[in-house]
Amino acid sequence: MPAPASYVAGLGRGASGFTTRSDIGPAREGPSAEVIAEAQAKRGEEAEVDPDQFQDPDNEYGLFAGTTYEQDDEEADKIYDSVDQAMDARRRARREAQEQLELAKHRAERPKIQQQFADLKRGLSAVTDDEWENIPEVGNLTRKKRRRDERTFAVPDSIIVGDRSKNEYENSLDTRQQENGGFETPADSGTLTNFVEMGQARDRILSLKLDQISNTTTASSGTSTSVDPKGYLTSLDSVIIKSDAEIGDIKRARMLFDSLVKSNPKHGPGWIAAACLEEHAGRMVAARKLIKAGCEQCPKSEDVWLEAARLHNNEDAKIILANAVQHIGQSVKIWMTASDLEHDVKAKKRVLRKALEHIPNSVRLWKETVNLESSITDARVLLSRAVEVIPLSVELWLALARLETPEKAKAVLNKARKAVPTSHEIWIAAGRLLEQQADVVPEGAPPKTEEERNKALEVVDKTIEAGVRELRRHQVLLTREQWLKEAERCEAEGSPRTCEAIVKATVAMDIEEEDRLDTWVGDVESAESRGRVGTARAVLAYALKVFPDKKDMWRRAADLEKAHGTRESLDAILSTAVVYCPQSETLWLMAAKEKWLAGDVPAAREVLERAFVANPESEQIWLAAVKLEAENGELGVARELLVRARTVADTERIWMKSAVFERQQGQIEMALETVSTALVKFPKFAKLYMIQGQIHQSQKNYAAARASFAAGYKACPKETTLWILASRLEEADGKSIKARALLEKARLVNPASDVLWAEAVSVEERSGGAVQAKAMLARGLQDCPASGVLWSMAIWAEARPMRKARSVDALKKSKYDPVILCTVARLFWAERKIEKARQWFERAVTTDPDLGDSWAWWLKFERQHGTEEHREIVRSRCVTAEPHHSPIWQSVAKDVGNRGKSIKEILEIVADTLQ
Structure with missing residues (x-):
């Protein structure tokens, strides 16, 4: 019997309806969900439950997510957590023991x-040095770099002969050479072509044509031309040959501009653009015709008239501008252009005076008119009239005041x-x-005294103060920065007292009281x-009046006078400074030093007595x-004085200077x-140990010197100079091994000390171990990666x-250390790049002017490549900088034999010492 209409084979096992290719008719849809549920109910099967059907539509994460988390919920969570931890702790020991057992088993297997x-590595401890040296070198056992057997083949003789003849050159003349110097060239017709005769004929024809059109009058025609036969070919180079694309662009632009001027004939820029296009195309007649039409259509456009004047020659331009002023007589540009077209001064004046009749309130026209006047009297008359017509022009008032006498100028x-x-x-x-x-x-009066001059100059201060008050009253509020710019302008124009008066009157404006010092x-x-x-x-002078007890401000003022002022002004500043700051030792010492440098020793003694x-x-x-x-x-x-000083000011430095004085x-x-x-009084002062050790070393008493240095670095282990002196003592005594050991010990006490690493490298170099020195240098750079000395x-x-690549790395790692800058300059010097070397020496001494070796290297460079002027600049700048540090500089400056020598003399000695 036939199956029911809703029957689907295998529906109980999850099958669904489908239609195959062998079915006849359209494919049928599978049963609906209701039909499937009904069939499952008839068979007694339970329908599948959708897990999302009980989901809260307002909460897509959980049914209880929107509830309030209260205190009892928190307490319940804590109880559950404690139970979980207790259960975990009960099994933890057993679990961890099992994990350890499995790990040990795994490591035993693998x-x-x-x-x-x-065990083999432990056995290496018994290997002797001889056995270690006799270990054979391991060869290359990999197959990657194994050399392949080279296979050779016999080359045929034909290839060798062909390559030989390929690079040969013919070194004999053609037998067919003619007597006139030409060569025979066979053609299809069998004729011969002589290129020499062709070139001569071409030159002859060109010369005949140029002679015909030259500027000479022939007897037959009696006519003449303006062609220059000599410059004819040269003038052809200036002819602009336009391509087809450019010609097409010009045609399109011409059509656009033609449409523009026809659709809007009152638009002046359109006429100007159209005329410029024709000018660019080389059609000057058309350009002038267009601009003329533009002047007729736009008679009130200033730019159109000016463009028309530009496109015409000088005489026609004058006529055009004369027509222009009939339409727009108030245009200053047109009158100025008309004046520029005139070459005679009288004609220029006539045009400008006519312009002033039409535009009497134009400052520019008045200025141009006055500038053309050669007589001061005429200029003064013109300016008097100008300020009557334009009383609000400050420029004209100031110009008139400059031309008047002082009384009238007031x-x-x-x-x-x-x-x-x-x-x-x-x-x-x-x-x-x-x-x-x-x-x-x-005239006839005696010269003014300083007091009279100062009294006259006080009026300047009062005038500027009154001016600032009046301007404020009229709501003219210039900022403090604007007033300072005006002061600088007055200084640049040669009015220092006016500059000072402006600073006095305005430098304290708009500043909070606590910010005044930093701002100034x-x-x-x-x-x-x-x-x-x-x-x-002037700013410093005002600041010192407000803060007379600031030592730093007095020091800054003294430095300013030392750099830019005179010796008298510096003495005046320092004399005033020690009155207001009597406890400042630096100011007293600067005052005494300046007296001493001026050669006034009694005055220097007097200053020190007051100090x-x-x-x-x-x-x-x-x-x-x-x-x-x-x-x-x-x-x-x-x-x-030293004896008294040790009694009055019993300091370690005075004792040290006393010992140095006696030694000298x-x-x-x-x-x-x-x-x-x-040393009994100051056992922690390292320089005393240095002096004592150096005295013993100079007497060849190495044992006593060694004892002094040893006591020194035990008392002051952080003083690297003591360690270095002790190492050099051992090196001088021929004990390089002990010198290395001392430096090793010093590096343990003073880690990351580039000076100690540099000394260790120098010890290796002096002992002849270049490889050891390089290894030591590499270790030092690892410990001190930013050290300029090591780099x-x-x-x-x-x-x-x-070296060049290494110097680039050094500059990056050391952050442009001055020692590296000097080294780079020396590299450029070695490559004979003089200007670059000079620039880098300049950078080195600017970065740190206290390094004397940099100055000495620069002087040595200028001795070889510079002039005496260059060398003198280096010496003077070094004297101003007063360097005190650098290894070679200190060794020369502190040498007993160089006692009393000036900085310039020490600089010359150091430059001679450098290698």
Whole structure:
């Protein structure tokens, strides 16, 4: 019997209805969900439950996610967590023991390679040096680099002969050469072509044609042309040959501009563009015709008239501009262009005066008219009329004041001030005028005294102050920065007192009281960087009036005068500074030093005596007095001062200077006694141990010197210089091994000390171990990757082709250390790149002017490649910088034989010493 309509075979096993290709008719859809559920119910099967049917539509994560988490819920969670932890702890010991057992079993089955060879490595401890050296080298056992057998083949003789003939050249002339120098060239017809005769004929025809059209009159025709036969071919180079694309572009642009001027004939820029296009195309007639039409269509367009004047020659341009002023007589540009077209000064004046009749309020026209006047009287008359017509023009008032006499200029400026009360330029001009009058002496009168001149200059200050008040009253609020710019401009134009008056009146404007000092210091640095010393000096003077007890400000003022002022101004600053800051030792010492450098030794002594009164226990002042007396040959007085200083100011540095003084005078026993006494008082002062050890070493008493240095680095283990001196002592005694051991010990006490690493490398180099020195240098760079000294040694240790690349790495790693900058300069010097070397030496000494070796290298370079002027610049700048550090500089400067020598002399000695 047939199956029911809803029957699907295998429906109980999850099958669904489908139709195969063999079925006839359209494919039937499978039964619906309701039919399937009904059939499953008849068979007694349970329908599948959809897991999402009970899901809360407002909560897609969980049924209870929206509920409130209360305190009892939290307490329940804590109880469950504690139960979980207790259950886990009960089984933890057993679990961990099982894991350890499995791990041990795994390692026993699969041990590491390191563990497999552990017994063999322990056996290496018994290998002797001879056995170690006799271990054979391991060859290359891999197949990757094995050389393949080279296979050779016999080359045929034909290839060898062909290659030989391929590179041969014919070195014999053609037998068919003719007597006239030509060669025979066979053609299809069998004729011969002589290229020499063809070239001669071409030149002959060209010369005949040029002769025919030359500027000579022939007897037959009687006509003449303007063709230059000599410049004819040259002029052909200037002919612009346009391509088809350019011609097409010009045609399209012409059509567009033609449409533009026809659709909007009153648009001036369209006519100008169309005329420029024709000019570019080389059609000047069409361009002039277009611009003429533009002038007719746009008679009020200034640009169209100016373009028309440009496209025509000079005479036609004058006519065009004459027509232009009929339509737009108020155009200043047209009148100025018309004036420029005139070559005669009278004609220019006539045009400008006619322009002033039409435009009397144009400042530009008045200025051009005045500039054309050669007589001051005529210019003054013109400017008088100009300020009547344009009373608000500050420029014209100031020009008139400059042309008047001082008395009349005052009246002019007063009128200007009333006419333009908001102009600060008028007040500044008044101040500058008063400053000029202060220096003017009437004929027959005696010269002004300093007091009279200062009294006259005080009027400048009052005038500027009144000007600032008046401007504020008229709501003209210039900022402090604008006033300072005006002050700098006055200084640049030669009015220093006006500059100072502006600074006094405005430098304190708009500043909070607690920010005044920092702001003024910034103003000083900014002005000095721009070369405006007068402005910087005025700001400092005002700041010192407000803060007279600031030592740093006095020091900055003294440095400014030392760099840009005179010796008298520096003395005046320092004399005032020590009055306001009597406890500042630096200011006293600067004052005494300047007196000494000026050659006034008694005045220097007087300054130091006053300094003793103000600072009786000052170590620096005592030592300065000792140095002053010792440098001037008063050795007894210097020794007495040192004795008094040790009593009054009992400091370690005074004891050290006492020992150095005795050593310099040759009193070795006295020096040793002084050092011994000082070491009892100051056992932690490293320089005393250095002096004692160096004295013993100079006497060849190595045992005593060794004991001194040993006591020193035990008492002061952080002093690297002591370790280095002890190492050099052992090296001088022929014990390089002990020197290395001392430096190793020093590096343990002072880790990351590039000086100690550099000394260790030098020890290896001096002992002849280049390989050991390079290895030591590599270790040092690992420990001190930013050390300029070590990187410099690394650069010079490389081969010459590699030094440049090494220097680039050094600059990056050391962050442009001055030692590296000097090294790079020396590299450029070696490559004979003179200007680059000079620039890098400049960078080195600018980065750190205290390094004396950099100055010495620069001087040595200038000796070889520079002029005497270059060398003198280096010497003077080095004297100003007063360097004190660098290895070779210190060794030369502290040498007993160089006692009393100036910085310039020490610089020359160091330059001679450098290699």
